[in-house]
Amino acid sequence: MHIGKLAGAVVAFVLVATGAMAAEVVGQPVDWGLNFQAAGSGIMSELRVFHDWLLWLIFAISLFVLGLLVWVMYRYNSSANPTPGTRTHNTVLEVLWTAIPVVILVIIAVPSFRILYAADTVPPADMTIKATGYQWYWGYEYPDHGDFYFDAFVVDSADEFEEPRHFARLLSTDLPVVVPVDTTVRVQVTAADVLHSWTVPALGVKVDAVPGRLNETWFRAEREGIYYGQCSELCGDFHGRMPIELHVVSQEAFDAWIAEAQTKFARESVPPGPVLLTQNAN
Ligand SMILES: [Cu+2]
Structure with a gap:
């Protein structure tokens, strides 16, 4: 059990024991906490899912770029590749490295805008x-x-x-x-x-x-x-x-x-x- 939750439970117990109104603490930062606070609303649940999913996507892209850099450093340094190629264009490659990031951005944008507008548009309020x-x-x-x-x-x-x-x-x-x-x-x-x-x-x-x-x-x-x-x-x-x-x-x-x-x-x-x-x- 997390220390923060334990402390919260102890506090809640003491409050109950003293006859006071004890309310569960839902949204509070905890020591050494890394992630968001537990979601207390639908919008926050969606934000958390989006965030977690996006983090993995960013992680994969960073890993891919790192791999490319490492490959270039070892495969094409001056000792491994003493005579550099003279190619300046590759149409297929250029279309791909433009189109694929655009597709990735659109894939990110769709759920992002959906949540953004859901949070921004006030539904009929009680x-x-x-x-x-x-x-x-x-x-x-x-x-x-x-x-x-x-x-x-x-x-x-x-x-x-x-x-x-x-x-x-x-x-x-x-x-x-x-x-x-x-x-x-x-x-x-x-x-x-x-x-x-x-x-x-x-x-x-x-x-x-x-x-x-x-x-x-x-x-x-x-x-x-x-x-x-x-x-x-x-x-x-x-x-x-x-x-x-x-x-x-x-x-x-x-x-x-x-x-x-x-x-x-x-x-x-x-x-x-x-x-x-x-x-x-x-
Ligand atoms: Cu202020």
Whole structure:
């Protein structure tokens, strides 16, 4: 069993034992991890399959080119081939070394564009959330659920949570974004100051947050659990301190959370943007 998973299981057990709500951690980086995080959405599953397949293709091409180079070095060096040939053209060869790479590129392009457009085209969505990047935190709005608003700041220890839950350094936020499982969520992303990027690797989501522009993407999480992400556009001093913590929960848990959030995060109780900007200037 992987150390990271073991640690996660221990944490989950402790949380259950203490009576706290324990959610499985689906999307989190692990020490010495080499591959992507486990896929939590259909798009990410497809991305992983495409990536793995492409890696083997690239490996084979590199090996072939390396073989050619080695062959040329040994077969045609000045001692093995003292009298060089004078041929300058070979039409068949030239057509082949043009046509074959074109065919390979088309073979790569077809699944690549298919996934690219699937990720880019928002299907009919069940709900919308809006993420706004600030230096250096994310603000979230739920326009379909009473249009409440809250900010999510990085936390430095589990002590800062209202209720005990899984803590991940530089990934946990005081307030998580909560969405229901098996629900198509439209994510609108913008920024209030500089460029940021809203990214959740396990869901295959990464979209730039641009001041004055509303970008859009979507995801459909297939597994309940905690998903972490980070701002992925270098945005200043505390770029590394504006993570994304997303909780994918059952529809019932989401409805309960919404009912609570609507009063807790009602717009009247939230100061306007510029005040929030200075609040975080520590
Ligand atoms: Cu940022």
